[in-house]
Amino acid sequence: MSPRRTDPRTRSTLVDIAAGLLAGEGPQALSARRVAAEAGSSTMAVYTNFGGMSGLVREMVHEGFARLEAYFSQVAATGDPVADMALLGRAYRRNALTNPHLYAVMFGGANPAGFSLNAEDRQYGRYTLGTVVECATRCIEAGRFDSGDAELVAHQLWTAVHGLVTLELGEYLIEPCNAGVVFEAQLIGLMVGAGDDVESAVRSVRSSRTRLATELGDPDPDE
Amino acid sequence: MSPRRTDPRTRSTLVDIAAGLLAGEGPQALSARRVAAEAGSSTMAVYTNFGGMSGLVREMVHEGFARLEAYFSQVAATGDPVADMALLGRAYRRNALTNPHLYAVMFGGANPAGFSLNAEDRQYGRYTLGTVVECATRCIEAGRFDSGDAELVAHQLWTAVHGLVTLELGEYLIEPCNAGVVFEAQLIGLMVGAGDDVESAVRSVRSSRTRLATELGDPDPDE
DNA sequence: TCCGGTGACATAACAGCGTTATGAAAAAAA
DNA sequence: TTTTTTTCATAACGCTGTTATGTCACCGGA
Numbered sequence: 001m002s003p004r005r006t007d008p009r010t011r012s013t014l015v016d017i018a019a020g021l022l023a024g025e026g027p028q029a030l031s032a033r034r035v036a037a038e039a040g041s042s043t044m045a046v047y048t049n050f051g052g053m054s055g056l057v058r059e060m061v062h063e064g065f066a067r068l069e070a071y072f073s074q075v076a077a078t079g080d081p082v083a084d085m086a087l088l089g090r091a092y093r094r095n096a097l098t099n100p101h102l103y104a105v106m107f108g109g110a111n112p113a114g115f116s117l118n119a120e121d122r123q124y125g126r127y128t129l130g131t132v133v134e135c136a137t138r139c140i141e142a143g144r145f146d147s148g149d150a151e152l153v154a155h156q157l158w159t160a161v162h163g164l165v166t167l168e169l170g171e172y173l174i175e176p177c178n179a180g181v182v183f184e185a186q187l188i189g190l191m192v193g194a195g196d197d198v199e200s201a202v203r204s205v206r207s208s209r210t211r212l213a214t215e216l217g218d219p220d221p222d223e
Numbered sequence: 224m225s226p227r228r229t230d231p232r233t234r235s236t237l238v239d240i241a242a243g244l245l246a247g248e249g250p251q252a253l254s255a256r257r258v259a260a261e262a263g264s265s266t267m268a269v270y271t272n273f274g275g276m277s278g279l280v281r282e283m284v285h286e287g288f289a290r291l292e293a294y295f296s297q298v299a300a301t302g303d304p305v306a307d308m309a310l311l312g313r314a315y316r317r318n319a320l321t322n323p324h325l326y327a328v329m330f331g332g333a334n335p336a337g338f339s340l341n342a343e344d345r346q347y348g349r350y351t352l353g354t355v356v357e358c359a360t361r362c363i364e365a366g367r368f369d370s371g372d373a374e375l376v377a378h379q380l381w382t383a384v385h386g387l388v389t390l391e392l393g394e395y396l397i398e399p400c401n402a403g404v405v406f407e408a409q410l411i412g413l414m415v416g417a418g419d420d421v422e423s424a425v426r427s428v429r430s431s432r433t434r435l436a437t438e439l440g441d442p443d444p445d446e
Numbered sequence: 447t448c449c450g451g452t453g454a455c456a457t458a459a460c461a462g463c464g465t466t467a468t469g470a471a472a473a474a475a476a
Numbered sequence: 477t478t479t480t481t482t483t484c485a486t487a488a489c490g491c492t493g494t495t496a497t498g499t500c501a502c503c504g505g506a
Contacts, residue, residue, distance in 0.1 A: 032494085045455065109331045109332070110331075158390065159390050159405060162386040163387065174378070182378055189413040254463065256462080265485050265486075268485095270484095275465075
């Protein structure tokens with residue numbers, strides 16, 4: 001109504017509205033006009049603040065990585081690094097299931113408005129994986145994994161959990177094939193393949209269940 | 224030029240053009256106007272033949288599953304079902320790397336024109352997994368995997384390879400972390416986790432390399 | 447206090463998208 | 477041959493991201 005809106009926080013307002021739109025109605029609801037209308041301004045606000053829709057989406061992708069890192073930081077480093085790793089996997093999955101549309105934009109290439117990640121964005125994502133690399137290092141030092149490249153182990157685990165989460169979000173996993181079962185089996189398999197012996201891997205993964213409620217704040221171990 | 228184009232094969236022509244556009248220029252090149260112009264007709268051809276862009280994209284998704292199944296059928300069933308399984312994984316990955324944009328549409332949710340998979344499409348995808356389930360059954364019968372649900376094992380392996388391929392296509396995997404290494408390690412881990420002992424799993428996966436050239440027609444085992 | 451400059455935003459437009467109503471003409475059925 | 481059905485061209489509607497232009501609010505200096 002007033003010809004001049006004296007709101008210095010237009011930028012974060014737009015991000016919040018866009019995030020709400022993405023989470024609530026999915027990627028196709030993310031349009032410059034919709035965001036602007038919801039904010040009570042014109043589409044130009046998107047361009048002065050973010051240089052276009054791509055910039056706004058990029059901002060949300062970074063926010064998505066921040067949320068993932070926040071989940072990671074909730075996992076404590078205990079004397080059982082393998083159990084820690086299992087919990088990091090749970091945290092990864094929980095973050096994806098909590099923010100499915102955001103996760104799809106981050107990794108699935110769900111294209112809102114011709115957005116596509118650039119090299120810097122991907123580096124941003126790999127940086128977030130630092131927590132996992134550090135945990136893999138502890139696993140190796142503890143003799144639970146074969147001595148080797150911790151970064152490679154982290155990428156292995158990443159691909160595993162990412163694959164599970166992606167198909168789960170895409171509703172490809174069949175009903176009787178419980179995602180939780182697949183998750184634990186996959187994790188155990190990878191740990192055993194990385195050098196751990198079967199019994200201790202199973203024990204560590206199972207023991208991480210008890211930490212779900214306290215560290216990830218999830219009363220339901222979803223399985 | 225002629226007021227009536229006497230081409231009874233308009234339908235398959237449109238599919239071919241669309242497939243070429245998707246493979247050559249990516250999802251954003253898939254537009255009704257573009258396809259129609261390339262075919263020398265109007266956008267209405269897309270609607271009479273496919274009911275809209277979604278129908279055309281859906282047709283290509285089905286084509287994608289057919290190609291995947293064609294790759295699968297190139298893998299012979301030998302006396303070493305674990306090696307067969309490793310080769311099926313290679314075939315899956317090769318299909319994805321050969322048709323990256325199509326794969327992204329099939330699983331990544333790369334949204335050309337507001338297309339989204341429905342329940343039938345997903346069932347179509349799971350059906351393609353039948354070859355893997357059958358191979359898992361043979362692994363179990365041969366005592367190489369713990370006796371259990373073959374479909375669950377197949378889904379495990381699917382999530383594993385899918386995760387790897389997705390991050391590989393998204394260029395998330397770092398350079399020194401060779402995708403081939405991750406692939407074999409992940410496969411070995413899953414097989415060991417599924418009941419196989421480490422040595423024979425490693426041996427079977429490694430032995431499948433020699434079958435790459437003959438069965439998948441790939442002279443380069445890409446590590 | 448005024449005054450010019452700078453930045454943020456509104457307005458309106460352009461090109462492109464999927465989609466649809468209408469109509470003409472070819473093919474098929476009678 | 478006549479009628480019906482199907483296929484497609486034309487044009488439009490509403491939507492998208494984006495941009496050129498203009499207008500105001502703010503801010504530093506005189």
